[in-house]
Amino acid sequence: MDVRSQAASPFGAIKIVECGEGIPAAFGAKMIADLGAEVIKVEPPGGDLTRRRGPFPGDTVDPEKSGIFIYLNANKRGVVADLKRPEGRELLGRLLAGADILIHNVAPGERAAQGLDSAALRAAYPKLIVAAISPFGETGPYANWRGYELTVANASGWATLSPGASPYPDLPPLKCFGSQCEFQGGIHAAMVALAAYMHRLKSGQGQSIDVSEQEVVAAMLEMNFMHWSYAHRETSRLGSRLLGPWFISDTADGKIFALAVEEDQWKRLVELMGNPEWANDELFKDRIARGQNQDALKALMGEWLSQWKTQELYREAQGRRVPFAPVNTMRDLYESDHLAQREFFAALEQPGIGAMRLPGMPSKYGATPWALRRPAPRLAEHAEEIFCGELGVTRERLNELRKTGVA
Amino acid sequence: MANLPLSGIRVLDFTWAWAGPFCTMQLAHLGAEVIRVETTARPACVTRLIPPFADDIPGPNRAGYFNQYNQGKRSITLNLTRPEAIDLACQMVRQCDIVADNFAAGVMDKLGLGYDKLRAIKPDIIMISMSGYGQTGPYKGFVGYGPPASAASGMFFTTGYEGGDPGEIGISYPDPNAGIFGAFALMAALTHRALTGEGQYIDQSQFETALALMPEGMLEYELNHREPGRHGNHDPVMAPHECYKAAGDDEQWVSIAVGGDDEWRALCRVMGQPELAADPRFKTAAARKQNESALDEIVTAWTRGRDRWETARALQAAGVAAFPAMSNKDLSEDPHLNERGYFAMLEHPEVGKRQHAGVPWKMSATPCAVRSPAPVRGADTEAVLKSMLGLTLDQIEHLRKSGVLV
Numbered sequence: 001m002d003v004r005s006q007a008a009s010p011f012g013a014i015k016i017v018e019c020g021e022g023i024p025a026a027f028g029a030k031m032i033a034d035l036g037a038e039v040i041k042v043e044p045p046g047g048d049l050t051r052r053r054g055p056f057p058g059d060t061v062d063p064e065k066s067g068i069f070i071y072l073n074a075n076k077r078g079v080v081a082d083l084k085r086p087e088g089r090e091l092l093g094r095l096l097a098g099a100d101i102l103i104h105n106v107a108p109g110e111r112a113a114q115g116l117d118s119a120a121l122r123a124a125y126p127k128l129i130v131a132a133i134s135p136f137g138e139t140g141p142y143a144n145w146r147g148y149e150l151t152v153a154n155a156s157g158w159a160t161l162s163p164g165a166s167p168y169p170d171l172p173p174l175k176c177f178g179s180q181c182e183f184q185g186g187i188h189a190a191m192v193a194l195a196a197y198m199h200r201l202k203s204g205q206g207q208s209i210d211v212s213e214q215e216v217v218a219a220m221l222e223m224n225f226m227h228w229s230y231a232h233r234e235t236s237r238l239g240s241r242l243l244g245p246w247f248i249s250d251t252a253d254g255k256i257f258a259l260a261v262e263e264d265q266w267k268r269l270v271e272l273m274g275n276p277e278w279a280n281d282e283l284f285k286d287r288i289a290r291g292q293n294q295d296a297l298k299a300l301m302g303e304w305l306s307q308w309k310t311q312e313l314y315r316e317a318q319g320r321r322v323p324f325a326p327v328n329t330m331r332d333l334y335e336s337d338h339l340a341q342r343e344f345f346a347a348l349e350q351p352g353i354g355a356m357r358l359p360g361m362p363s364k365y366g367a368t369p370w371a372l373r374r375p376a377p378r379l380a381e382h383a384e385e386i387f388c389g390e391l392g393v394t395r396e397r398l399n400e401l402r403k404t405g406v407a
Numbered sequence: 408m409a410n411l412p413l414s415g416i417r418v419l420d421f422t423w424a425w426a427g428p429f430c431t432m433q434l435a436h437l438g439a440e441v442i443r444v445e446t447t448a449r450p451a452c453v454t455r456l457i458p459p460f461a462d463d464i465p466g467p468n469r470a471g472y473f474n475q476y477n478q479g480k481r482s483i484t485l486n487l488t489r490p491e492a493i494d495l496a497c498q499m500v501r502q503c504d505i506v507a508d509n510f511a512a513g514v515m516d517k518l519g520l521g522y523d524k525l526r527a528i529k530p531d532i533i534m535i536s537m538s539g540y541g542q543t544g545p546y547k548g549f550v551g552y553g554p555p556a557s558a559a560s561g562m563f564f565t566t567g568y569e570g571g572d573p574g575e576i577g578i579s580y581p582d583p584n585a586g587i588f589g590a591f592a593l594m595a596a597l598t599h600r601a602l603t604g605e606g607q608y609i610d611q612s613q614f615e616t617a618l619a620l621m622p623e624g625m626l627e628y629e630l631n632h633r634e635p636g637r638h639g640n641h642d643p644v645m646a647p648h649e650c651y652k653a654a655g656d657d658e659q660w661v662s663i664a665v666g667g668d669d670e671w672r673a674l675c676r677v678m679g680q681p682e683l684a685a686d687p688r689f690k691t692a693a694a695r696k697q698n699e700s701a702l703d704e705i706v707t708a709w710t711r712g713r714d715r716w717e718t719a720r721a722l723q724a725a726g727v728a729a730f731p732a733m734s735n736k737d738l739s740e741d742p743h744l745n746e747r748g749y750f751a752m753l754e755h756p757e758v759g760k761r762q763h764a765g766v767p768w769k770m771s772a773t774p775c776a777v778r779s780p781a782p783v784r785g786a787d788t789e790a791v792l793k794s795m796l797g798l799t800l801d802q803i804e805h806l807r808k809s810g811v812l813v
Contacts, residue, residue, distance in 0.1 A: 010598075010599055010602040010603050011595075011598070011599075011602075013602065014598075031591060032595075035595055052644070053643065053644055054643065055623065055626050055627040055630055055631060055635075056630070057630045057631065058631065059631070067622065067623070067626030067627070067629070067630050068622055068623055068626065070626075071622040071626060072622075118771070122771060136743060137747055137769070139746075139747055140743040140744075140746045140747045141742055141743045141746060142723075142743040145723045145728075145730070146666075146670075146723065146726060146727065146728040147728050147730070148645070148648075148664040148666060148728050149642075149664075150640055150642070150648055150649075150650070150662050150664045150728075151662055151664055151728040151729070151730045152730075153662070154650060154660075154661075154662040154730045154731065154732045154733060155730040155731075155733055156733070156738075157733040157734065157735060157737070157738050158577060158578060159577070159640075159650060159662070159732050160577075160658070160660075160732045160733055160734050161577035161578055162566075162574070162575070162576050162577025162578070163566070163567070163574040163575045163576065163577060164575045164576075164577050164578075165575070168568075169657040170657070171568055172639075172640060172649065172650035172651070172652070172660050172732075173650050173660055173662075173732040174566065174567070174568065174574060174576075174577075174639060174640060174650075175566075175640050175650075176562060176566050176576045176577070176580065177561075177562055177565035177566040177576075177621070177623075177624060177635070177637075178565070178620060178621060178622075178623050178624065179620075179623070180580070180620060183619075183620050184584075184587070187587055187588065187591055188587060188767065188768060189768075190591055191433065191587065191590050191591040191594050192437075192768050192770065194591070194594040194595060194597075194598050195412035195413060195437045195594055195770075196412060196770060196772075196773070197598060198412055198413075198594075198597060198598055198601055199411075199412040199772070199773055201601050201602075205772050206772070207770055207771040207772035207773065208770075208771045209768055209769065209770050209771075210768065210769040211767070211768045212747070212767060212768075214743075214744070215744070215747070215749055215764075215767035215768070216767040216768070218738055218744070218749075218764055218767070219583075219764040219765075219767045220429075220578065220580070220583040220584075220587075221578055221735070221764075222425065222472070222578045222579055222582075222583075223454075223457070223458075223459060223471055223472040223475070224578070224735050225471075225475070225735045225738060225739070225762075225763075225764055226459050226471025226472060226474070226475055226761075226763070227459045227471070227735055228734075228735035228736050228738075228739050228762075229471065229735075229739060229761045229762040229763065230459040230460065230461045230462070230469075230471035230474075230758070230761060231458070231459040231460070231461070231462065231463050231471070233459065234658075234734050234735060234736045235734060235735050236657075236658055236734070237577060238657065242457075246554070248558070248563060248572065248573055248575070255563075255564075255573060256558075257554065257555055257557075257558035257563065259552065259554060259555055261552060265550075318546070318548075318549040318550060321550050322550070323549075323550040323551070323552050323555050324555065325554075325555030325556070325558040325559040326558060326559060327558045327563045327564050327573050328558065328559050328560065328561050328564060329561065329564050329628075329634050330561055330564075330565075330621075330624050330625050330627065330628035330629075330634055330635065331628055331632075331634070332561075333560075333561055333618065333621075333625060333628075334625070334628060334629065337545055338540065338544045338545050338546040338614075339544075339615075339618075341543065341544040341545060342541055342543055342544045342612070342615070344615055344618070353630070356626075356629055356630070357629055358622070358625075358626070358629075359618045359619055359621065359622055359625055360615075361615075362588050362611070362615050362616045362618070362619040363535075363588055363589065363591075363592035363609050363610075363611040363615075363616065364541070364609065364610040364611065364612075365592065365595070365596070365607060365609055366607035366608040366609065366610075367596075367599060367605050367606075367607035368595055368596065368599045368607065
């Protein structure tokens with residue numbers, strides 16, 4: 001690990017409170033926590049829903065061993081407060097009094113009841129930055145509509161485009177693996193929250209931020225939206241590729257993504273293939289033609305591709321600046337020499353699990369120290385430390401709150 | 408205008424294609440002055456060259472791709488193959504806060520615009536290089552685009568219909584993702600500078616920013632030495648969780664996702680089959696997950712004869728997450744997005760008023776908006792050279808004639 005990552009971080013000055021269950025707010029707060037900010041995660045009694053989603057070692061559901069929970073919440077301290085009850089909201093108030101940023105993804109319709117109404121928070125804490133994430137934003141006709149990852153993948157227009165150039169009209173629009181829309185809600189909120197923090201450094205003024213997952217993902221659809229607004233064409237997952245080769249094919253030991261974007265890349269690919277006769281055919285004369293005749297192209301290239309091992313072909317093609325890529329498995333990633341040399345994986349000692357390697361620093365900072373400094377919190381692990389040690393709640397009161405299920 | 412979070416921040420933007428411009432557009436949204444450096448001397452920015460063009464009439468200022476992701480920026484032309492142009496760029500860096508590029512690793516150094524040189528000119532400069540694989544490591548010279556990054560990051564391997572092959576994911580997702588991670592990293596670096604006075608260099612790999620989004624799959628392997636598999640639209644825990652056929656053609660679908668028992672009972676009620684809620688096959692979340700295929704058949708039988716919006720509205724009214732699969736036209740006409748003021752439609756000198764995705768967040772104290780349409784190529788060359796470097800019109804004309812400003 002980089003020596004600088006052990007140094008004190010200027011982000012240690014930033015105090016963040018996070019609430020709402022699941023991925024969006026947790027990911028946004030993680031982005032800043034990993035740079036050194038102090039994050040307190042507020043969970044509902046019973047714990048965050050990601051504690052029940054895994055992946056779990058040995059598939060045994062254990063709220064202290066969920067892979068996704070650990071990834072999202074290492075570097076944070078954790079407390080429980082039932083925000084649906086006034087005693088829980090009183091605890092939240094104490095937390096917010098010392099906070100710079102609140103990041104949450106409580107649904108707009110449930111905010112007022114949990115003490116999280118944006119306007120009320122602005123009035124009560126004029127210096128606080130409130131970054132609130134929701135599927136559809138906090139205003140407009142769908143503000144109170146319910147949305148999960150799948151919902152937003154469809155509402156944003158992404159699913160309609162996937163899988164690209166699909167030959168299966170009877171199969172549905174397809175969401176991407178994982179929780180992409182929720183991650184995007186989180187990182188957009190984190191970015192804007194830091195912008196608001198800088199504004200506060202200059203002006204002393206806090207504010208609230210309304211992030212809609214539907215909107216952030218709809219802004220990421222490449223040129224698909226403009227096909228409508230510029231040329232009045234409706235896009236679809238069905239149809240053909242704009243250019244070719246652009247396909248996934250079998251190799252001797254896996255799969256490769258075969259791609260050539262520029263004509264010079266295609267020329268070097270043809271050389272690598274040993275200049276086969278068919279490459280001169282009219283059908284493949286330029287990238288547009290190769291896109292239209294992709295099935296024929298794939299059949300002709302398929303035999304050659306199938307003789308290679310994936311990683312060897314990858315290196316060989318890239319050595320000629322042909323932008324192939326392996327269809328990597330998770331194992332391939334953990335065994336990647338490139339990622340190992342760049343020290344991408346971050347080691348964490350998580351109680352109950354032991355040593356684990358997590359996806360690490362996504363952008364390598366020359367000066368800001370990025371580090372996993374502490375494991376993900378056990379449920380309510382830091383209640384006494386924070387409520388009693390830092391916020392003046394007596395031990396008797398905390399015990400009472402525990403007994404009544406508030407904390 | 409002066410009251411935006413990044414008011415007073417100036418960005419010299421060498422990015423091209425999509426990932427980089429998506430990054431710097433966020434900065435423009437937040438109030439920064441973003442000066443795009445373009446050239447016609449080398450292969451031009453691809454997003455100016457590929458369709459869709461306004462009304463299908465090609466032209467570098469008519470491309471939707473460019474005009475969407477460069478909103479709010481200025482454009483100057485500098486022929487970076489000429490030493491005079493590099494000198495001009497260096498003089499501009501002295502008055503900038505951020506330099507951004509997404510060239511292949513090492514290109515900025517070769518151009519004479521590497522971090523060490525720029526730092527000597529402007530000690531607290533913040534620089535980000537967003538390459539395919541990063542500036543170090545055995546693959547640093549590899550060619551990166553978004554779709555191969557989807558393959559390399561495992562997104563293809565883990566996405567696909569149940570029992571089917573690895574699937575493509577519809578968009579070149581790792582590109583805008585690298586852009587937004589880059590924008591976050593720049594915001595972190597600006598915060599760092601505001602707190603300490605110190606600038607820094609950020610080496611960002613598109614590959615690694617995509618991996619930040621793969622924890623569920625990667626940790627399945629790390630914890631259980633097993634690949635996560637492909638499960639279509641299904642969820643590891645929730646069921647029903649699928650995009651179901653609606654009445655109409657191949658493009659009419661409605662997604663339904665049921666999180667808890669309350670939502671399940673509500674779905675049964677809306678489907679007019681309240682007795683299903685008590686059916687032992689579906690009574691608990693675990694049972695629903697186990698009998699997911701049977702459940703999907705029951706739900707499809709209900710959705711396939713109904714309009715997708717009718718289904719979505721009826722379910723949402725009962726608290727069930729449902730939404731049609733939206734096309735670009737659907738998004739354009741969506742009453743919710745329109746009421747929220749999502750779309751930016753500013754007068755562009757060549758394509759007029761077109762609908763673009765605008766700023767996807769709202770700030771109460773510093774309201775952001777797209778402040779100008781994407782620039783016509785080179786529109787600001789003269790103004791920028793005059794105001795930033797104090798060049799005279801004669802000097803600019805001379806540089807233009809000698810091929811430095813193309």
